[in-house]
Amino acid sequence: MRWLVWLRSLWHTLVRPSRLDRDLDAELQEYVGALAARHVQAGLTPAAARRAALLECEGLEQTKEKVRDARIGAGVESVLRDLRFAARSLRRNPGFTASAVTILALGIGLNVTMFGAVHALLLRPLPYPEGDRLVSLDEHAAGQQGTMKVALANFADWQDRQRVFTAMAAYQRTRVSLSGGSDAESVDALIATGRLFRVLGVHPGAGRGFTSEEAEAGAPVVVLSDLLWRRRYDGRPMVGQTITVNGRPRTVVGIMPPGFAFPERAQIWIPTPVSHTPEDRAGHGWWVVARLVDGRTLAQARGEMLSIGKHLAREYPDVNEKVEPLLMPLREEMVEPDIRAGVLTAMAAVGFVLLIACINIANLVLARGSVRGREMALRAALGAGRWRLVRQLLAESLVLAALGGAGGLVVGRLGLGAVSAAVPDGPMWLRFDLDLAVVAFAGGLLLATALAFGFAPALRASRADLRGGLSESDGRTRSRRVGGLRHGLIVIETAVAMVLLVCAGLMTRAFLRVVAIEPGFRAEGVVTMQVSPPRAVYPTPDAYRAFHAELLDAVRGIPGVLQAGAGTWLPSQQANWVPSIVPEGTVAASAKGRFPATAVVVTPGYFESLGIARLRGRTFTSRDGLAGTPGVVIVNRRFVELHWPKGDPIGRRLKYLLARGTSRSGSP
C-alpha cells in the first residue's frame, strides 16, 4: 500500500506540479496573513505587520523552493525542468550551440571511430565458443630474437604428451585451385591436422568435420565454407559429393555454418597427417592452436609445455637445442603487435583531441558565464541555492554533450565505414561495427565530456554574489577571477596540443624513415600474381618446371613486360618454410650453424624483375636446376657475413642440416 501512495505522490510531482504550486502558494499566503493578523492585534499597522510577518518567514520564495525540493520525485522533476530550460537557453544562442556541438561531434566521433577499431581488433571476443580459452603456440630459440613457427614433428610430440589442452591442431594457410564443373578458380584454403574443429568447438552446419583418423590415413575429404558452398555450388546438397581440389578428387564431408572463419578467410579446409620425419622436425612452418582444459590457466599450460620442450631438446639436440614452445592467447596472436601498438597510439591521440575540444568548449561556456553573471545573481535572489545553479549549468552542458554525442555517433559511423573500406581483405571475424559496446562507450564519453567542460565553469558562474552580481559594481574583480581560470585552461590546452604535435611529428619522422629505407628491391612498376598449379596435373618436378617456363614465356610475350620471374616468396612476405641450412662441414652443435636461414625457390628472371642488385657472381639461368646439373643457390649478404666473414662465398657448398643434398653457392 505504501508504494501506491508513493506512486500517486510521484505522479503529482511530475505531472501536475503547477497544481501543487498553487496550493502551496495559497497556503503560504494564509500563513503570512495569519501571522500578520497577530501583529495587528499586538498593535502594529497592517503594512508594518505584513512586513514583519514576511521577515519572519525568511523569504517565501526560498521556502517554496525548499518545499519543491522535499517532494517525492523532486530530483526527477527538477532535472527534467533543468533540461527543458537548458534546451531553451541553448536555442536562444544558436551560434554558441552550433559551434560547441560541431566541435563535440567531431571530437566524440573520432573517439568512437577509434574505439570501434580498438574494440574490433583487440577486445571483441573471437567468434568461437569460449574463444578466450584458445591458445596459439609458436617456437622460440633461446638467445635469439623473434619466434619461429612450429616444426610439425615437434607438434606431433606435443600432442601426444601434453595434458593441458583438450585438443591441439597445426595448420598452414595455402591456396588451392578448384576445377571441374564451372570455371577453375583459386581459393584461400587451410591445411590442418585432424582435431582442428574440436579445438575451435564449432560444428559444421551440414555434415561433419574431418576426423583424426581420416587425417592420419590421408583420406581425400574436405570441408567447405558456407560462402564457397553458396557461391560455387549454389547451395546444392554437397555433403558426400566429390569435388576436384588441386586436380584431385575429394569428398565433401561437411559445410561450416555461415559466418564461420578460421583463421582469416579460408574457404576450404583440408586434413593432413601429423608427421614425425626428421625433415618435419627441422622445418618450422606450422601455426598451432589449442584449447585449454577447463580449470587450467595459460600459466599452467606454459609450464607443462616448457617441460615437454626441454625433453624434446634433449631427445633431438641437433635441431631442438634451446628451442622452446611459446604460448599466447589466440586473440593476441591474431593481431600483430605493430597494429596493436598503432591503434592504441591512435586511440590516445584522439583522446587528446577530445580533451582539447573539451577545453575549447569550457572556454566558450566560461565566456558565456561571465555574460550570464546577472542572470545567475537574479536566480540566486529568487531563491535558487548554489547547487541548484550548478545543476542548471550542468544540465546545459549535458544537453550540449548529448547533441554532440548524437553527432559523434553519426561521425563515428562514417568513420568506421571508412576504416572498413580501408581494410577490404581483413579476416572474416574483423567487423568494424557500431555495436552496443561502442554506443555505450559513446554514452560514457558524452557524460565525461559534459563534466569535463561543464563543471569548472558551472562552479565558477554559480559563485554569484547577490549584490555584486546584480549591480555589476565589482564586475572587474569577477572578470579577473574568471580570466584566471580561462588562462589556466588555455595553458593546459596549449600543453596538450604541444604533446600531440610532438607525437605527430615523431610518427611522421618514423614513417618517413621507413619509406626512406632501401628495401633492396624496386616495387615500382612490378605486378604480382599467384598461381598454384595442382600437383595432380603436374606430378613431376620437370612438368612443374615446364609449366612455369611456359607461363613465364607467355608473360614475357605480353607487350610492355620487361622482365618476368617466379618464386615461392615475395620480399616483405613471411616465408613459410624455414629449414636449417648451414655451410658444408659445419659441426651440427656449433651455435653459429644454428642460425635458421629462410629458403625460397625462384626462377630465372626473379631478381631481375624485382630489381634486386647482385653483389658478386651470377644469377640463375635457364640451365640451372635441370636434371644432371649441379645444384646452385644464391645467398644474401647477411648469410655470408654469418658463415664466411672473411672468405669468398662463390663456389662454397651448403647442406641441409639434416638431409643429404648439398649445393654450390652463387652470390648474394
Added chain:
Amino acid sequence: MTKPQTELLKGTLDMLILRTLDLEPRHGLGVADRIEQMTQGTFRVKPGSLFPALHRLEQEGFIEGEWEKSPEGHRGKYYRLTAAGRRQLADERRTWARIVLAVGQVLEAE
C-alpha cells in the same frame, strides 16, 4: 521567546509534527505554535523547515491536508493524521525512547 532557541535534532521534526496532529487537525501556523507551546519556547519552527516537512509527510501518506475554515472563521489548510501516520508516530516514539535510554546510559556511565 525568552528561552534560548535550540536547533532541532535531525529527524525529530517529523515526529513532533505528527505528535501535534495526534489530537486534532491543525494548519501550518497551528503546528508551529503548538510545538513552541509544548516545548515551552525551546523550538520555534520556521516556515523554511515546517512546510517542506509537512508536504513530505503528506506525500508519504502520513497526514492529509484539507482546505477548511477554522471555528474563528480562518481559512487554512488543515492537516489530519492518517492511520499510516498514527502507526508511524508509534514507531518513532518507540525508536526515540530507545535512543533516549541509550544516550542516557552513555552519558551517565562512570
